[in-house]
Amino acid sequence: MSSVGRYLKKHTEALVKDVGIEPACELTGKSKATLGRYYSDYPEHADRFMPIDAVAALEEASSYPHVTAALAELKGISLSFDERRRNSKSEGGVNSDVIALSQRFGMLMAEYHQSIEDGIITANEAKRLLKETLAIQQVLIDMKLHLEDEQT
Structure with a gap:
């Protein structure tokens, strides 16, 4: 084998x-x-x-x-494990996804603004930025799934 x-x-x-x-x-x-x-x-x-x-x-x-x-x-691919069960049906559809995306992007920009104030992004600040980036990615995946559901 x-x-x-x-x-x-x-x-x-x-x-x-x-x-x-x-x-x-x-x-x-x-x-x-x-x-x-x-x-x-x-x-x-x-x-x-x-x-x-x-x-x-x-x-x-x-x-x-x-x-x-x-x-x-x-x-050679790495996965990010999210215990939230990404592919489960979430309520609200695309409109809710757009709102969530806007909110998450706002949080990312606020985190970025705070992190870059002193001109240096520390390791902890980078971790927080990464966390927000991953949250945006999750919203986009949910949106993709909702859009695919609407096509069928």
Whole structure:
């Protein structure tokens, strides 16, 4: 088995164990034996991997997106984990998103103004700016999801 395969199987096992084997069976509709094969390193199961819809169902219930993070790492991508559950339906739609975006941008500009007053952005100030920037990014993701929902 390739090192990528072993890596994915290790993270698949972590995902199943995070959720718990019984709940994982219920969420995916798979048996314990089938789930075990998805992370087994025995040669006869080397080409068996968990279907993506099962991964999505388990990651929704897990404390961390184990397989998604592993795939991102393999591609050299870093993820920012937000316990807010980004892809959950939020109320309000695009109009609320525009208001939230305006508010967040205002907070970012206020933070920037305060940080740059002395001509130096300290490490703590940079962290606060980054936090506001990430909040804006989250609002934009929510807006994108709302716009995609309106297209269908």
